Amino acid sequence: MKTTMGRPPTARRGQLAIATAMSSAATATLLAFPGRKHAVRPKLAEALRYHRLPERLSESLLREAADWPDRDLTDLLACMLAARMCLSPIDLSKARGILLIGPSGSGKSAVAEKLALRARALGRTVDCRGAAESRALLQGGVWPEDRLTILETEGFNPTNPKAASAFGCLSDIEGVEAIGVVSALTDAEDVGEIVAALRFRRVIVTGLDQTRRLGATVAAATAGARLAHVAYGPKSEDALDALTAPALARLLLQATH
Ligand SMILES: Nc1nc2c(ncn2[C@@H]2O[C@H](COP(=O)(O)OP(=O)(O)OP(=O)(O)O)[C@@H](O)[C@H]2O)c(=O)[nH]1
Numbered sequence: 001m002k003t004t005m006g007r008p009p010t011a012r013r014g015q016l017a018i019a020t021a022m023s024s025a026a027t028a029t030l031l032a033f034p035g036r037k038h039a040v041r042p043k044l045a046e047a048l049r050y051h052r053l054p055e056r057l058s059e060s061l062l063r064e065a066a067d068w069p070d071r072d073l074t075d076l077l078a079c080m081l082a083a084r085m086c087l088s089p090i091d092l093s094k095a096r097g098i099l100l101i102g103p104s105g106s107g108k109s110a111v112a113e114k115l116a117l118r119a120r121a122l123g124r125t126v127d128c129r130g131a132a133e134s135r136a137l138l139q140g141g142v143w144p145e146d147r148l149t150i151l152e153t154e155g156f157n158p159t160n161p162k163a164a165s166a167f168g169c170l171s172d173i174e175g176v177e178a179i180g181v182v183s184a185l186t187d188a189e190d191v192g193e194i195v196a197a198l199r200f201r202r203v204i205v206t207g208l209d210q211t212r213r214l215g216a217t218v219a220a221a222t223a224g225a226r227l228a229h230v231a232y233g234p235k236s237e238d239a240l241d242a243l244t245a246p247a248l249a250r251l252l253l254q255a256t257h
């Protein structure tokens with residue numbers, strides 16, 4: 001006679017399998033919930049620390065992340081960034097006057113060349129002026145309609161409050177859009193303060209090819225101005241990209257060392 005000793009009958013085997021699965025699922029849930037709540041925070045905290053984000057922004061992101069223990073971290077960070085930033089690339093087929101404003105050496109002339117190259121590729125006539133000529137043109141206040149005029153201000157020292165307020169007024173000139181240019185190599189707290197103090201409505205971040213740390217880029221994108229582009233490289237043909245919140249989240253969470 002065939003013995004079934006040691007093996008439960010088929011029906012009982014099925015019940016046992018379900019019970020085992022349920023109990024491991026329950027154990028998994030019990031283990032996963034508190035664990036995941038804590039698992040998200042250290043990974044996010046490590047990434048934000050590595051990239052040197054401004055302290056208040058980091059704290060706010062970490063606080064918010066703690067409420068979403070079940071969400072995929074990249075997805076969650078993308079959503080949190082999307083709620084804080086607005087992507088708004090320059091429409092070079094329509095723009096008439098662009099005035100680039102930024103601290104000394106932030107990359108205004110390089111950005112002007114990049115924009116001019118791309119606008120010409122769209123068939124636009126482009127007039128690119130250096131700082132001295134730009135000042136004269138701004139005083140005249142006449143904007144030819146048939147072309148794109150790209151101007152830049154003189155560089156300034158952002159720690160000089162007078163300079164910041166003088167350049168801040170340029171954001172209000174009619175017919176020309178003032179766009180802030182800041183470097184990804186600048187301290188993140190400083191970048192946030194510059195963008196806010198100069199009341200930039202749009203901002204371009206340069207020098208992303210020169211740093212692995214994205215704190216200044218995140219600060220620029222979340223300080224109240226819309227993010228137009230990020231620049232990778234000094235030459236006019238080097239990339240001038242649009243950086244979306246999901247792409248920024250992925251970059252922030254990539255290997256941090
Ligand atoms: N690697 C790299 N270098 C850049 C980038 N943008 C600008 N540069 C370099 O940074 C330096 C300063 O750039 P400029 O475009 O002259 O800066 P600016 O804001 O016009 O400077 P001022 O007019 O003196 O205030 C130059 O050597 C550029 O080639 C970039 O995205 N990546």
Ligand SMILES: [Mg+2]
Pocket residue numbers: 108109110152
């Ligand atoms: Mg210049």
